[in-house]
């Protein structure tokens with residue numbers, strides 16, 4: 001039985017593991033893919049105190065840091081079920097089962113993709129998902145934002161202050177963002193909004209994005225926009241399907257946590273992109289992971305027999 005079992009090996013899970021191990025308690029990390037989303041990231045310029053790094057480099061450093069402590073890392077294992085109790089059980093897809101006095105859920109999230117030709121090919125080469133991360137890379141360039149919900153419109157407003165021009169593309173007849181955001185968006189001189197548009201292809205020169213193709217859903221006509229960047233903002237999907245019915249989730253599927261990282265299940269804590277924490281970023285996930293581990297440790301010393 002672990003004192004603390006962490007599910008997920010991204011920045012949130014790795015930070016939780018280090019904070020747990022430093023308390024001298026038995027700690028395990030089970031993850032499908034150690035490193036999480038950071039493995040898929042090229043340039044990182046907002047990991048505070050490190051001016052510039054790359055995802056795989058940061059993951060290697062994270063792994064080395066975790067491994068310098070007595071932490072049982074179980075990689076390439078997917079959790080399938082959480083069974084609450086005095087001793088909490090995490091059942092794995094492999095059929096194995098792990099037991100722990102406290103559990104930290106840090107299974108992260110993934111961006112919903114458009115699934116159109118060129119999107120995968122030009123990921124990190126003009127196709128981006130995070131305006132806070134990659135916005136400055138498009139300074140003075142032309143970009144599109146796909147999606148007219150709150151995150152799409154927020155991204156367009158944010159980017160309009162950095163790039164030369166933003167085209168916001170919405171599938172529906174109208175934007176779904178809050179009215180106050182829409183008013184702000186419409187007041188900006190370098191933003192064009194196109195509704196009833198279905199993005200059909202990402203164009204590029206083999207190295208970088210140079211255009212976007214969309215279909216006007218009203219007329220059926222296909223149009224091309226010349227640009228250098230495309231920010232896809234059609235949803236962030238938390239990896240929490242396996243928790244449905246066990247842990248309270250928000251309407252977006254995020255694990256509901258309080259200020260201490262506690263979930264609705266006693267002894268189960270959560271951190272990072274899988275949770276309701278606002279803003280999904282590496283430094284935030286790390287802070288949240290540390291916080292959840294300290295909260296779980298506090299729970300342990302209050303509930304465990306001496």
Ligand code: FAD
Nearest residue numbers: 008009010011012032033036037079108133272273281282
């Ligand atoms: P994740 O990194 O998603 O890690 C989740 C972990 O849980 C993984 O190990 C995964 O394998 C595991 N897991 C999932 N489901 C299960 C399961 N059922 N069982 C076991 N394990 C499971 N942020 C920045 O701050 N700066 C950037 O420049 C930046 N650029 C980005 C670029 C891209 C392309 C992407 C996709 C994201 C970027 N982000 C950036 C966001 C950042 O990567 C995330 O906010 C951060 O990784 C979240 O950490 P996390 O630990 O919560 O989740």
